[in-house]
Amino acid sequence: MAGHSKWANIQHRKGRQDEKRGKVWTRVIREIMVAARQGGGDLSINPRLRLAVEKAKAANMPADTIKRNIDKATGNLEGVNYEEIRYEGYGIGGAAVIVDTMTDNRVRTVAEVRHVFSKYGGSMGTEGSVAFQFRHCGQLILAPGTSEEAVMEVALEAGAEDIVPDEDGAIEVLTGPGQFEAVKIALEAAGLKPEVAEVTMRAENTIPLAGDDAARMQKIIDMLEDLDDVQAVYHNAEITG
Structure with a gap:
């Protein structure tokens, strides 16, 4: 069965990422540190770290910056400990939203995520409410x-x-x-x-949104992605103009 149209959404997302290039390094560094802390600093046996390093290189991050953050995560240098936390919620039209974060302050992070949902017409859900x-x-x-x-x-x-x-x-x-x-x-x-x-x-299934609903849903996604502690936002809205 043919899938839904993803190309326009992908191009929009890539455009947004280009606009936020300054935040890419921050997010990649956190991913490197968590991957290295969990699976060790050896790229040959840690696929999650290999993928993070690949993202870092694609973002033109210097090799010494990459190495320094791996060393911090594996205890060779002093660094910050980040915790991975996933939040779930609902956007416009009942669209499901997953927000993956890495944070050194979970109280701050949950407050910021909840604020975006409530301010822009969505709502926070409980753990497991939309992940299925x-x-x-x-x-x-x-x-x-x-x-x-x-x-x-x-x-x-x-x-x-x-x-x-x-x-x-x-x-x-x-x-x-x-x-x-x-x-x-x-x-x-x-x-x-x-x-x-x-x-x-x-x-697994998408909810089509157009017009004002699409614009409001995009606002929720953009505002969540703009939060410093957010690594990724996943949703099932199919946004059209």
């Missing part, structure tokens, strides 16, 4: 015009679970979290470079 509507998986999205046959051949051979052609021509490859890296490497080796490649929370 999402699938934890690897997601790789290739641009419209990419050969579906070529993607299918390479990705399935490398361990992908599903290939979903979207209605706008983009091709979505889904993997288990553990197979994500192998599939990404295989696609790139075959000259098929994904525009998006991440381990994510993918909505």
Whole structure:
């Protein structure tokens, strides 16, 4: 079954990320520190850290900055301890929202997240209230015009679970979290470079929003993403103009 149109949403998200380039380093550094603290500083045996370092390099972070933050996390240098906390809630039209944070002050973080939900027309939910509507998986999205046959051949051979052609021509490859890296490497080796490649929370079903509802939902997403402690925002709204 063809997937929903994701390309416009992806391009909008990438544009927003470019606008907030100054915050990218902060978020990547936190991800590096948590990944290194949990799984050690050896990239060869810590896939989460490898992915974080890859993001850091894509954001043009210097190698010594990357190393310094790995050293902080593994105890070789003094650093801040960040805690991972997930919040769940509802946006416009009952759209489900997951907010992943890394914080050194959970009281501050929950207050800021709750404020955004309440101020812009959403509401905080309890733990588990919306997470069941999402699938934890690897997601790789290739641009419209990419050969579906070529993607299918390479990705399935490398361990992908599903290939979903979207209605706008983009091709979505889904993997288990553990197979994500192998599939990404295989696609790139075959000259098929994904525009998006991440381990994510993918909505199983979407809620279409347009007009004023779409604008209000986008405001909630943007304001949550602007919070310093927020690492990622996932939602099941399909936003159209």
